[in-house]
Amino acid sequence: MPDYMFLLDSRLAPEQRAVLAQVQASAHAHGINLYLAGGAVRDLITGMPIRDLDFIVEGNPLRIAHDMEKHGARILEADEDTRHVEMLFAGQVDGSISGARDEIYDYPGTEPHIRWSTAVDEMKRRDFSINAIAISLNPASRGLLLDPTNGLADIEQNREVRVLSIHSFTNRPVRLLRAIRYSVRLGFKLEARTAEWFALALQRGLLEKIPPEHVGREVRQVTREENPIAVLQAWEKHGLISAIHPQLARRHPDYKGLAALEKARDLMMSAGMRIPSTESFAPYVRYILGRLKSSDQTRTVNRLGFRKEEVEALRRLDAEADKIVKILKGPARKLLPTGKGAPKGKVAEARATYDYLESVPRGLLAYILAEYTQPAAISKIRTYLAKWKPLRFSLPAGELEAMGMPRGPQFDKVLEELFNLQLVGRGRNLQDRAKLLRKLAGIKPEAKRKEEKKEEKKGKGKTATPVSGAAPAKTASGKAAPPAAPASPEVAAGKKAVPQATAKAAASQKVDSEKAQAGRQKPASAKGGGAPPRSKQKARKR
Known part of the structure; x- marks a missing residue:
């Protein structure tokens, strides 16, 4: 059996892991049994990205929900009758907390009586087997898989969407929309009996009996799908699109606009920017309803029971986008602060543009990329995302730390200054970046530092060196020999001393002297030639 807690830890985003830890701590503090259920477990098993964290508690979910508000979460919707709380947790993490319950129907299609129950009963009352799986987060059974309807086999082996009751579509007609949405998202087929009951429900006209607010929730889910176009087209194929508005079956959603929006969303994802569900709602709904008349759009939005903030976001969508485009198409210097000492120049303008785009909601950026063609504004947004x-x-x-600079305020300042220069194209390759980092941090290049150390070492170790480079001679006792006697004045002047000679040598010298006088020539010894004097030879031998 897989280690589901290990899988969770490795698959969840850091923000999701933080939320999971916070919810577990709160449930433990209140003594409430806690389970992760539904879409998160299904996505964990299928290997798909985990988008929502849906929790089941055997108790009152509002106690944990209020604790999460202290950690920065926001309650989007709370139904006290069903004890279901839609949450936007800290870090823009979508999810919900629900009380485990059982539903008892007097007759198929009537409103159920709710009874608070266990997590196992909660799984059995759910819509499809693929959503009826939970993982225990309780200390005594942490990681235990609850699968009372064999949903794991439907995911891993059968690859099919299966309802849990013959009355499933009758009790909740909105499951017609959900069945097709899950089928498209997962690439599963409808299980044989489920397909029969699906067709029978359509023949009985159950589509028209879906409460409008349930349709609105499904539309909200479509705006969060990886491939919303495929879901909408599948709804059209099965005759379900009219649940949103009867005219959509003839007019169709604005698929061209939706495709452009998906392209913009993918560009933002490649830049590491996920669009929060609260921001993606308005642009997607605008294109889903975009081919309807303006008056029909307004009535549909009101009828489907969207949240107040969602309706307001739809109403302000175009005005907000126009305002942003107007600012971006103007000169960047207008984004700079004014007054004495305010930054100027291309680097300051680029940083001001970056900071402004950082402040714009991501959903609006995606909508502008999909809807507008203003060159200057689009170019700046694309540069922001791609570069x-x-x-x-x-x-x-890491590079700056390796250069020897300790982390701290100055460390962060150097990185910020480097980033500002990179915005205008400087320091983007490895060599230039290293030079800039050293310059900004005041760190000398390694080669220069080595050269300076070498020069410093050479200056400290200078000594007088003999011209010959030979070591001084030593006597037999090991002591240095005494210095040689100074040369005679004649030798010092460059003259050779005349050595004593034999009688024969004296006679020869006399003859040579006479010849020299006759030819007015100097003897060869005056030029420094000939053999050295015998006394000097003896001195060298010593």
Whole structure:
């Protein structure tokens, strides 16, 4: 059996892991049994990205929800009758906390009586087997898989969407929309009996009986799908799109606009920017309803029971986008602060543009890329996504640390200054970046530092060196020999002393002297030639 807690830890994003830890701590403090269920477990098993964290508690979920508010979470919707709380946890993590319950129907299709129950009963009452799986987060059974309807086999082996009751579509007609949405998302087929009951439900006209607010929740889910176009087209194929508005079956959603929006979303994802579900809602709904008349759009939005903030975001979408485009198409210097000492120049303008785009909601950036064609504004957004964001995510902190600079405020300041220069194209390759880092940090290049150390060492170790380079001679006793006697004045002047000679040599010298006088020539010894004097030879031998 797989270690599901290990899988969770390795598959969750850091923000999701933090939320998981916070919810577990709160449940433990209140003595409430806690389970991770539904989509998170299904996505964990299928290997898909885990988008939502849906928790089941055997108790009151509001106690944990209020604890999460202290950690920065926001309650989006709370239904006290069903004890279901839609949450936006800290770090823009989507999810929910629900109380485990059982539902008892007097007749198929009527409103159920709710009874608070266990996690196993909660799994059995759910819509499809693939959503009826939970993982225990309780200390005594942590990591235990609850699968009372054999949903694991439907995911891993059968690869099919299976309802849990013959009355499933009758009790909740919105499951018609959900069945197709899951089928498209997972690439599964409808299980044989499920397909029969699906067709029977459509023949009985159950599509028209879906409560509008349930349709609105499904539309909200479509805006969060990886491939919303495929889901909408599948709804059209099965005759379900009219649940949103009867005219959509003839007019169709704006698929061209949706495709452009998906392209923009993918560009942002490649830059490491996920669009929060609260920000993606308005642009997607705008294109889903975009081919309807303006009055029909307004009525549909009101009828589907969207949240107040969602309706407001839809209403302000175009006005907000126009405002942003107007600012971006103007000169960047207008984004700079004014007054004495305010920064100026291309580097300051680039940083001001970056900071402004950082402040714009991501959903609006995606909508502008999909809807607008203004060259200057689009160019700045694309530069921000394709060049600037990757640079921001790859600041060379490790390189700076390796150069010997300790972490601290000055360390961060150097990285910020480098990033500002990179915005205008400087220091983007390895060599230039290293030079800039050293300059900004005041660190001398390694070669120069070695050269200075070498020069310093050479200056400290200078000594007088003999011209000949030979070591002084030593006597037999091991002591240095005494210095040689100074040369005679004649030798010092460059003259040779005349040695004593034999009688024969004296006679020869006399003849030579006479010849020299006759030819007015100097003897060869005056030029320094000939053999050295015998006394000097003896001195060298010593």
